[in-house]
Amino acid sequence: VQAVFRSNLSHLLELMGSGKESLIFMKKRTKRLTAQWTLAAQRLARKLGSIWRDQKQILVHIGFLTEESGDVFSPRVLKGGPLGEMVQWADILATLYVLGHGLRITVSLKELQSNLGVPPGRGNCPLTMPLPFDLIYTDYHGLQQMKQHMGLSFKKYRCRIRVIDTFGTEPAYNHEEYATLHGYRTNWGYWNLNPKQFMTMFPHTPDNSFMGFVSEELNETEKQLIKGSKASNMAVVYGKEASIWKGKEKFLGILNKYMEIHGTVYYESQRPPEVPAFVKNHGLLPQPEFQQLLRKAKLFIGFGFPYEGPAPLEAIANGCVFLQSRFSPPHSSLNHEFFRGKPTSREVFSQHPYAENFIGKPHVWTVDYNNSEEFEAAIKAIMRTQVDPYLPYEYTCEGMLERIHAYIQHQDFCAAPGPAPPGARAPLSPFVLAPNATHLEWTQNASSAPGAWPPAHSLRAWLATAGRACTDACLDHGLVCEPSFFPFLNSQDAFQKLQVPCDSTESEMNHLYPAFAQPGRECFLQKEPLLFSCAGSSTKYHRLCPCRDFRKGQVALCQDCL
Numbered sequence: 001v002q003a004v005f006r007s008n009l010s011h012l013l014e015l016m017g018s019g020k021e022s023l024i025f026m027k028k029r030t031k032r033l034t035a036q037w038t039l040a041a042q043r044l045a046r047k048l049g050s051i052w053r054d055q056k057q058i059l060v061h062i063g064f065l066t067e068e069s070g071d072v073f074s075p076r077v078l079k080g081g082p083l084g085e086m087v088q089w090a091d092i093l094a095t096l097y098v099l100g101h102g103l104r105i106t107v108s109l110k111e112l113q114s115n116l117g118v119p120p121g122r123g124n125c126p127l128t129m130p131l132p133f134d135l136i137y138t139d140y141h142g143l144q145q146m147k148q149h150m151g152l153s154f155k156k157y158r159c160r161i162r163v164i165d166t167f168g169t170e171p172a173y174n175h176e177e178y179a180t181l182h183g184y185r186t187n188w189g190y191w192n193l194n195p196k197q198f199m200t201m202f203p204h205t206p207d208n209s210f211m212g213f214v215s216e217e218l219n220e221t222e223k224q225l226i227k228g229s230k231a232s233n234m235a236v237v238y239g240k241e242a243s244i245w246k247g248k249e250k251f252l253g254i255l256n257k258y259m260e261i262h263g264t265v266y267y268e269s270q271r272p273p274e275v276p277a278f279v280k281n282h283g284l285l286p287q288p289e290f291q292q293l294l295r296k297a298k299l300f301i302g303f304g305f306p307y308e309g310p311a312p313l314e315a316i317a318n319g320c321v322f323l324q325s326r327f328s329p330p331h332s333s334l335n336h337e338f339f340r341g342k343p344t345s346r347e348v349f350s351q352h353p354y355a356e357n358f359i360g361k362p363h364v365w366t367v368d369y370n371n372s373e374e375f376e377a378a379i380k381a382i383m384r385t386q387v388d389p390y391l392p393y394e395y396t397c398e399g400m401l402e403r404i405h406a407y408i409q410h411q412d413f414c415a416a417p418g419p420a421p422p423g424a425r426a427p428l429s430p431f432v433l434a435p436n437a438t439h440l441e442w443t444q445n446a447s448s449a450p451g452a453w454p455p456a457h458s459l460r461a462w463l464a465t466a467g468r469a470c471t472d473a474c475l476d477h478g479l480v481c482e483p484s485f486f487p488f489l490n491s492q493d494a495f496q497k498l499q500v501p502c503d504s505t506e507s508e509m510n511h512l513y514p515a516f517a518q519p520g521r522e523c524f525l526q527k528e529p530l531l532f533s534c535a536g537s538s539t540k541y542h543r544l545c546p547c548r549d550f551r552k553g554q555v556a557l558c559q560d561c562l
């Protein structure tokens with residue numbers, strides 16, 4: 001069946017159910033954004049033309065909202081607790097619905113079981129029933145629940161699952177045996193899924209799929225209006241929980257010399273002691289009123305927490321400059337409580353690395369807060385700069401619809417790599433050598449599987465310098481790492497074409513392979529496809545990196561990916 005774009009979201013609002021504060025927040029958001037979603041759907045429909053889109057049957061099981069997993073978020077919705085996850089789930093539901101797919105939503109174990117067709121009380125029996133869904137979107141909590149209650153069919157159908165995973169899961173943590181042997185075992189990882197089945201809130205590592213969320217978009221008239229009515233001396237502090245303000249008196253004092261400081265900190269009856277008297281605290285605001293506040297403000301200022309949330313994008317979209325602290329040394333699961341136990345070793349160099357690296361100046365200033373002069377100079381400079389409201393395409397409704405459309409139509413983790421037909425010979429080398437000896441390109445006429453996605457001709461292979469991760473090595477060349485291309489590079493042939501002088505070649509399980517070790521001139525191939533990883537580096541190795549191009553403002557998609 002062909003999927004048809006939907007513009008009326010009232011049925012979605014019904015599907016979302018009611019009761020919990022978190023669902024109420026999500027529904028309000030969806031309702032408010034309806035016009036934006038509708039407009040975006042029209043634009044994307046025009047862009048895609050008459051292309052065929054399969055309608056999928058989709059189950060969305062939001063595990064963290066189930067009582068069975070404790071549902072710690074819902075009671076905190078009105079008290080300054082995290083809202084980022086709810087923003088994202090609301091937008092995922094809207095995206096799937098607007099794209100025209102069949103949708104079921106569950107937020108309890110009971111509903112999950114009834115949708116999966118598991119008879120009550122038969123949770124653990126080795127039952128393999130046909131699954132009425134082509135795709136299941138869930139989170140780590142939901143994954144655990146499905147494993148417990150689907151019996152054998154979990155194994156059979158896990159390739160249909162997509163895991164919404166805010167901070168990402170790197171391949172080394174995902175592979176159970178490897179993680180256990182090499183100290184990458186955490187509370188969350190070890191599911192042996194295809195790493196692309198994990199979908200993140202920001203494009204952290206191309207090993208995972210970038211899901212994202214949306215921010216409200218302004219039209220030209222609104223942009224001009226906002227620019228004209230900005231108060232150049234008005235700052236809003238990022239942080240709705242009082243604890244975030246603790247110990248920040250020094251910065252607040254400096255900022256107070258130049259600007260009127262506003263906060264949206266939740267409080268019960270009195271001003272929280274962490275928030276100085278000179279701050280105008282509005283209390284936690286409903287989302288639309290928070291947006292209004294941002295429209296008037298010149299500066300949105302972060303004090304280091306929360307990490308990687310939606311608010312800075314909203315601030316920048318509403319014409320604010322975002323000022324944030326650089327982390328030196330970077331925070332990671334190795335040195336910071338918040339990231340401890342998360343299945344990633346990603347190093348976070350500032351409060352909001354996406355804002356720093358994908359947006360940057362003049363919208364984003366990342367400074368060393370330990371240096372008061374640098375901090376003060378930044379505030380003064382920001383007050384003098386003019387900025388336009390800015391929202392990267394990938395965070396617009398159209399951008400999110402486009403990206404998820406592409407995933408749904410092209411990502412298939414159930415198709416087993418079929419065995420080579422009998423008598424088949426090794427395919428001809430797919431490479432040509434570029435003038436630069438460390439760079440390979442895939443030739444257009446090379447034999448590549450038809451329908452492969454991303455298409456193989458977008459491959460650009462590079463031998464990274466020692467100690468460089470493929471994520472960074474590709475970025476160095478204005479490209480992005482594409483893990484699905486690793487198989488093309490995992491051969492002696494590829495090393496040869498790159499003129500890597502291998503004295504010996506071995507095949508082992510190591511998330512840094514394929515790679516070359518200079519001393520001893522050893523070449524290493526990857527033995528376990530699940531361990532192909534863009535993330536990860538060691539000064540011992542030059543990694544062999546599969547890179548590809550990407551669309552401007554849509555890093556998840558290559559030029560020919562639509």
Ligand code: U2F
Binds near residue numbers: 264
């Ligand atoms: C992030 O979660 P947070 O909820 O702390 O992220 P924020 O960036 O603060 O923003 C979430 C939303 O809160 C809204 C605002 C944002 O969309 O419009 N809001 C509001 O409604 N009223 C207000 O007064 C102020 C803001 C991140 F998203 C999570 O994934 C992480 O778990 C968490 C911890 O790092 O940080």
